[in-house]
Amino acid sequence: MIFNTPLFFLFFSIFILCYGFVFLRNTPRVYLIIVGSLIFYGAWNYKFIPLLVGSGIADYFIAQAIYSASTQAKKKLWVSISLCLNLGILGLFKYADFVLESVAEFLLVFGYQASLPTLSWVLPVGISFYTFQSLSYTIDVYRGEMKPRKGLVHFVAALSFFPQLVAGPILRAKQILPQMHAIALPTWESAKHGILLITVGLIKKTGADLLAIPAQKAFEAQESISTLEMWTGVVAFAGQIYGDFSGYTDMAIGIALLLGFKIPLNFRVPYFAISPVDFWRRWHISLSSWLRDYLYISLGGNRTGNRTRNVFITMLLGGLWHGAAWTFVAWGAFHGAIITATHYLGNLATFKSFNESTSKGIKLFKWALTFYLILIGWVFFRASSIDNAWHILVEMHTLSDVSMGNNALLIFALVTVWTLLTHIMDFYVIKGAEKLEKRPWLFWLLMVVGITLTLFIGEPSDEFIYFQF
């Protein structure tokens, strides 16, 4: 079930009526959340409900076992079981075929024709999100950062909480579990903010679906296209993936607010970043902070003198988290490389004044360079293969003699303006939402215009991009 569909509208209408008027106490509401979330998830594929619930139940009891284990070794054993269980499930569904195919290709290089069996299993929607979320609970308990909370149903409800179940943000148990134990009533102000975020999310998703068209033209072109159209396609994909993913999480946060839950921001105008490091502080914050806290720090972080290695491994695995393909590995490696380069250059005395400069010109240069590098990264992310990515990069950087298609300049302008506009809109939502929400007439007028726009424009779309991760 996708947020921007009539089916979800129907589902949520029934859900909120039950939630607000029938199930009025905490525990019944928790049960309602579980039932609603399983219906929401089951609408995609009910066969994977046991996997979701099962891994949640297992981690709930493992966390109890870690907490009550008498020795550190036993705690370590239990957390290892949790790691094996969660990463094992993820690996089996998401990476098994990729590994087997890669091994076969590798052997072929040495002349061995190995016909390895593949599983060809359907990837359960949202598995990467709820696995990481569940895993954070057992790791936090192991590290002593939180005590396990009693209440299996609360834990299952937190894990399966439908607004963020299939595409995040990735919530930590310590963020969501306390809220599930004492569900708050939304205030009218928070509800209005929720409605604002839902509207903004819908607008961004609508725009993203339209941007998919020029992006597809560039990335799936059967013949050569003009240089400008290639750039248009890459910028369009940057706008598409941002609108698609951040739009989804805006809606998730907005819906959660209507139910009395607070979910932290997942994006902070990432394309305004002025360095690759800055970008990762703004893009998919819940994943980058998860990777920092549970992977980068576990590897030793900055302390061991292996920062470069740790950054690289973290980004590589971060890339792989997005999908089982070499293009994602390349994307992760590319970001690992540019972050490492940023760190390196940041430490050079030659660049000291450049790094610390507050000049607008230098900031603009840093922004332009960062955005360019991000675009290069998206080429790997979106391309169908490394060869395809290379072909696109070459086409972007050489002047093609293919003539431009109809309205190519106009399309480039629209794509760029829309991508910029979504960022400006987000900037004002982050900075100025309160002011807007205090002006009811303007607020409701803008909401009506926004919703009208999203109901007015439509383009057949294949779900949300991040569902596949």
Place this chain on the structure above:
Amino acid sequence: MNSSISNSRKIYSKICLGLLALFIAAMGLIHFIVYLHGANASDFLGRVFESKAALPKIVKEEKDLVLMFGSSMTQAGFSPRQFDRLVNAEGKNIKSFNYGFGGLNPFFQDYLSRRIADEFIANDRQLKLAIIEFNPFQTTKTRWAGAIGSIDSYLTILASDEELWEIAKAEPERGALLYNIKYLRRHISAQLITSYYGRGLFPRARRERLEEPKALIDARREAGRELTELFAKEYPDFDDSDWYYPWQGGGTIPEERSARTLEVFKEYYATFQHENMKENYRQNRIASADIEGLNFEPLLIESFIQIVKNFQQFSDKVEVVMLPRGHQWIKYSPEAQARLDATIKQIEAATGITIRNHQLIPEITPEMFSDVTHLARYSGDVAYTNYLVKQYKDQL
């Protein structure tokens, strides 16, 4: 606890009312904008709406019924009244109807034919003869790609609630979307709006059009203007229907037009015979329907087979024909011909009916076409209808 319950109800009343008001206002605004554009489903599928509305009257006709079903080529190429005159002169008791529609591909026609079947079966009525046009270029991938933006809208117009429910059971998300388009958006889907504005904003890359002599264009315009005037004089009671019952969904017949009108028609169609004009039409058909490459869309072929099966449910006899094509201008490549032959075989095997290929019949000459695919009024349509009479009168 009671105060918390009452607070919950209070805040959720406010939230639900806020959301509802927001949704109603947005939907209202959409309907208003659509209204301002004068767009409604009966406008863009007017002929389909009217032909559907005529079905209850058709099934109550006392005469034996013949129905020709197909594309705009059928619409332009079959004259029911001419057909009736000729076969009834041979002692038959026939009333025929033209169910040819421009802009509908077999996917949509399948649903329309189901509605026809519903009406006939519900009234325990049979067609004496169903003539179904198989139009190769209506079943191409290019044609299907051009219809993507209108699929949902047309589907909600042509499918029954039971069929929508079947879709909803199999694909709840799509089912909910279709119900929403049918009942809340009055058949105007967001995709339809987007493709409408998209075409305006990003028109299809224009091919280089060959210049037509200005004198010819002026002559066509002048003849067209005169024909409109003559029509208004000769048919003062015509109600502007797209599918007009007194003409059985077809056009008028030459016998009831004045000598002057027929003369102007000749002059009018003569202006279409210039080779640049033909080439422009040909190129247009290649771009919009892959008319010479014929890369078939399997879904559309399956839909066509289903159309034939739908008619077989309530027809004494079903014939599948391929209408005359302007073969002087449209030439299939060998690969296209091979694909067409294979497709014909596929349809024949699935339906048990041999397709009658009228594409190259000598009765139709090049000047009988208005463009490169459609037959001209009072020459092409008459000649082809006469040909059909010759073919089928003995079976009626």
